[in-house]
Amino acid sequence: LSAILKFGTPAQKAAYVPDVIMGRKFIALAISEPNAGSDVAGLTCTATRTPDGYTLSGQKKWITNSTYAENFVLAGRVAGGGERHSGLAFFIVSKDAPEFTIRKVNVTGASISGTGYLVFKDTPIPHSALLGSEGQGFVMIMQNFVHERLYISTITIRLSRICLEESVRYAMRREAFGGKLADIQAIRLLVGQMAAKVEMMQAWLEALVDQVIRMGKKKSDTDLAATICLLKAECGDLYEFCANSATHVFGGHALVASGPGQRIEGAVAAVKAYTIPAGATLVMRDFGGKSIFKKSKL
Ligand SMILES: Cc1cc2nc3c(=O)[nH]c(=O)nc-3n(C[C@H](O)[C@H](O)[C@H](O)COP(=O)(O)OP(=O)(O)OC[C@H]3O[C@@H](n4cnc5c(N)ncnc54)[C@H](O)[C@@H]3O)c2cc1C
Secondary structure (H helix, E strand, O other): OHHHHHHOOHHHHHHHHHHHHOOOOEEEEEOOEOOEOOOHHHOOOEEEEEOOEEEEEEEEEEEOOOOOEEEEEEEEEEOOOOOHHHHEEEEEEEOOOOOEEEEEOOOOOOOOOOOEEEEEEEEEEEHHHEEOOOOOHHHHHHHHHHHHHHHHHHHHHHHHHHHHHHHHHHHHHOEEOOEEHHHOHHHHHHHHHHHHHHHHHHHHHHHHHHHHHHHOHHHHHHHOHHHHHHHHHHHHHHHHHHHHHHHHHHHHHHHOOOOOOOOOOOHHHHOHHHHOOOOOHHHHHHHHHHHHHHHOOO
16 A cells, blocks of 8 residues: 555545545555566566557465555566666556456465465556656655554564563463473573563664654655664564574463463464565675665765
8 A cells, every 4th residue: 555655646645545544455566577576677567558558467476465465566567668777667467457367376374364375467557557757667666665664663573572461471380390481591591682672673673663653754765775674684684583492481381372371372483474575685695785785976
């Protein structure tokens, strides 16, 4: 939805935003393809101009919310519009568009995400489906990612804190070796490390959100994009550390979907459902590092 809020015309906003905000309809963001994930500029799903609008041909893979969504914001390559970064555009496509099929994909750690594989075979869409302008798609996709990476960071910090809270709760109750788990130094070390890492990351997130608010969305979408990539990567590592640590605190209960470990079970598998979408950890670090060298005046 953020792409429509950011780049949509007043008519597009009126048509799509209220239903999604009110929870009446879902919308999905379809960028990745079987052969183009991290390399967004390599996508090949093609929009060919027709007198009535465009026809879409191609595939999209790993698209969250696909099985629930009424509409898709889709990144396509305009036929004849240039190669790589220059030829991309965003379109809004209805699930009811002709010659458009959606198949559910089961993804580890994200079973309720409605992930789907989309196929378009000369699917007609009207002129009004174009979001923003032709050729601006790559910049729009990248700017849209900034928001998504910030909220994924927020989610992973919360999930990490749940691992910490549940570990503290369990360690204070579980009896072992004549006392509680909390009396065992090794457990205290793990909990102490989790708490320190969660608080550090929360502080960084809040500082960055404060900068976003002060700078304004437009400037922060460019000036803070690389820092937010680095934040997303670190938040992924944090969640991985906390999910693993909580598993050590809970022992066998971490592997059972009911009982005291029910909020921890599945956490280790779920980590990758946050560290790969919207920019895999290594890609985030590479982009962040590249930006440091580019901007450095040292
Ligand atoms: C649970 C889940 C939900 C998703 N939801 C969506 C969605 O809603 N919409 C959507 O469009 N996509 C979605 N995706 C797709 C996701 O964005 C891609 O999987 C991701 O961008 C990585 O692309 P890829 O899987 O093709 O891996 P590749 O691009 O093939 O890369 C494989 C690995 O190589 C490394 N790598 C690749 N390039 C570089 C580089 N330049 N620098 C450093 N390392 C690199 C990374 O570690 C990467 O994990 C989702 C994926 C998952 C797993």
